[in-house]
Amino acid sequence: xxxxxxxxxxxxxxxxxxxxxxxxxxxxxxxxxxxxxxxxxxxxxxxxxxxxxxxxxxxxxxxxxxxxxxxxxxxxxxxxxxxxxxxxxxxxxxxxxxxxxxxxxxxxxxxxxxxxxxxxxxxxxxxxxxxxxxxxxxxxxxxxxxxxxxxxxxxxxxxxxxxxxxxxxxxxxxxxxxxxxxxxxxxxxxxxxxxxxxxxxxxxxxxxxxxxxxxxxxxxxxxxxxxxxxxxxxxxxxxxxxxxxxxxxxxxxxxxxxxxxxxxxxxxxxxxxxxxxxxxxxxxxxxxxxxxxxxxxxxxxxxxxxxxxxxxxxxxxxxxxxxxxxxxxxxxxxxxxxxxxxxxxxxxxxxxxxxxxxxxxxxxxxxxxxxxxxxxxxxxxxxxxxxxxxxxxxxxxxxxxxxxxxxxxxxxxxx
Numbered sequence: 001x002x003x004x005x006x007x008x009x010x011x012x013x014x015x016x017x018x019x020x021x022x023x024x025x026x027x028x029x030x031x032x033x034x035x036x037x038x039x040x041x042x043x044x045x046x047x048x049x050x051x052x053x054x055x056x057x058x059x060x061x062x063x064x065x066x067x068x069x070x071x072x073x074x075x076x077x078x079x080x081x082x083x084x085x086x087x088x089x090x091x092x093x094x095x096x097x098x099x100x101x102x103x104x105x106x107x108x109x110x111x112x113x114x115x116x117x118x119x120x121x122x123x124x125x126x127x128x129x130x131x132x133x134x135x136x137x138x139x140x141x142x143x144x145x146x147x148x149x150x151x152x153x154x155x156x157x158x159x160x161x162x163x164x165x166x167x168x169x170x171x172x173x174x175x176x177x178x179x180x181x182x183x184x185x186x187x188x189x190x191x192x193x194x195x196x197x198x199x200x201x202x203x204x205x206x207x208x209x210x211x212x213x214x215x216x217x218x219x220x221x222x223x224x225x226x227x228x229x230x231x232x233x234x235x236x237x238x239x240x241x242x243x244x245x246x247x248x249x250x251x252x253x254x255x256x257x258x259x260x261x262x263x264x265x266x267x268x269x270x271x272x273x274x275x276x277x278x279x280x281x282x283x284x285x286x287x288x289x290x291x292x293x294x295x296x297x298x299x300x301x302x303x304x305x306x307x308x309x310x311x312x313x314x315x316x317x318x319x320x321x322x323x324x325x326x327x328x329x330x331x332x333x334x335x336x337x338x339x340x341x342x343x344x345x346x347x348x349x350x351x352x353x354x355x356x357x358x359x360x361x362x363x364x365x366x367x368x369x370x371x372x373x374x375x376x377x378x379x380x381x382x383x384x385x386x387x388x389x390x391x392x393x394x395x396x397x398x399x400x401x402x403x404x405x406x407x408x409x410x411x412x413x414x415x
Contacts, residue, residue, distance in 0.1 A: 016206035020207065021208040024039070027350055028305070028386075029327065030350060030384040035414040036380055036409060038405070039352070039387070039388045041392070042082070047063075054122075058122075063194070064197060075207075078207060080210065083106070085134075086107065086119075088225075088257070090104040090105075090107060091104055091214065093154060093158055101260050103192045104188060109133065114187055115166040115184060116167035119225065121133065121136060137223075137228055139227055140226055147242070150242075150245045153246075153249050159172075163177075213257075213258045213270070213304065215269045215299060216250075217291070218246075218248075218254065219232065219292075233278065255299065267303075272308075272311060274311055276312060277312030284316070285317075296329070305327075307330045310332065313335045314334075315336050318341060318345070319344060331345065331352060333351070334390040338351050341353075345384075349384070350385070351384065351385050351386070352385070352387075355405065357397075361396070363401065368404045369404055376409075
């Protein structure tokens with residue numbers, strides 16, 4: 001490319017970057033942008049078009065190349081590569097160390113190698129090389145330990161749970177355990193460098209990134225990392241006071257982890273919900289929502305909006321979102337129909353979602369266009385909507401289906 005051509009390309013990328021960012025921010029701000037934003041995300045499945053799962057999760061350079069190649073082939077408004085497993089357990093363990101906690105929010109394959117955690121499985125390790133990682137969780141706390149946990153969650157996690165959940169840390173103070181922690185520190189630096197590099201890669205070719213920090217629903221934390229899903233559902237009924245106290249004790253350290261990124265200018269906190277669809281409205285409102293709401297409100301008071309992934313069906317709890325202030329953040333829905341969500345939350349919450357993986361995998365390009373065209377006619381008016389995939393895009397989605405999705409938004413998404 002000539003010098004003039006390279007300069008023109010940079011100017012074009014810069015203009016596109018600004019346009020895409022403004023488009024997304026206007027939608028989040030409950031306004032009508034120039035057109036409906038299209039955001040895609042992936043935990044690595046669709047990126048296996050370019051490299052094996054093992055290469056994606058254990059080779060930062062190949063992961064960078066895969067992300068860049070994807071957005072060059074499928075130029076959406078924003079692409080969110082989440083190439084790590086659920087690692088908030090570790091982030092909260094280091095809640096008092098803001099230079100460490102954010103870097104281990106998404107748990108990498110290399111970090112798994114260092115601590116040999118029992119929460120996750122990885123390609124090329126416990127899984128076939130060309131697969132995606134798995135978060136399996138586990139039970140690492142007994143019912144009788146609730147009170148000790150509630151006294152000081154971070155201390156209890158470090159002194160009791162980490163040795164149980166990580167093979168390398170079983171013998172606290174041993175050479176093996178100390179070496180593992182030092183190696184984890186090295187890996188944290190590599191992970192931070194990777195996040196910085198991939199952000200700059202995307203910006204360079206005209207794609208904005210969400211300046212994200214992380215938070216968690218307290219009841220999810222207990223269920224995901226300490227008691228398992230069946231365990232926490234039993235505990236709610238048999239030991240309600242202990243569960244409530246434990247949830248309350250988690251609010252402060254969760255907020256601490258989220259605010260660790262405030263000095264670098266983050267605007268949004270990512271919060272994935274897991275137990276929401278398994279709880280009746282009564283149980284949800286009594287055990288789940290109060291402490292999650294405290295986390296969201298505390299961050300909002302600090303100028304950070306929440307980007308909440310309402311996994312599963314959230315229909316029974318939709319109206320609780322109206323307890324939050326207008327413009328509090330973004331609600332990404334997995335199974336709940338975004339048409340229904342938009343009707344309930346219009347003018348209050350930015351609604352996101354609408355593209356199920358089954359549509360991309362099984363429909364023809366014409367069917368995809370028809371589906372999206374009809375959807376946008378219902379949810380586009382008034383703004384405050386972002387079209388997005390609800391869960392990871394499967395590796396074997398036909399390229400023409402992804403192109404059809406992008407084309408129909410260009411055709412029908414304009415205001």
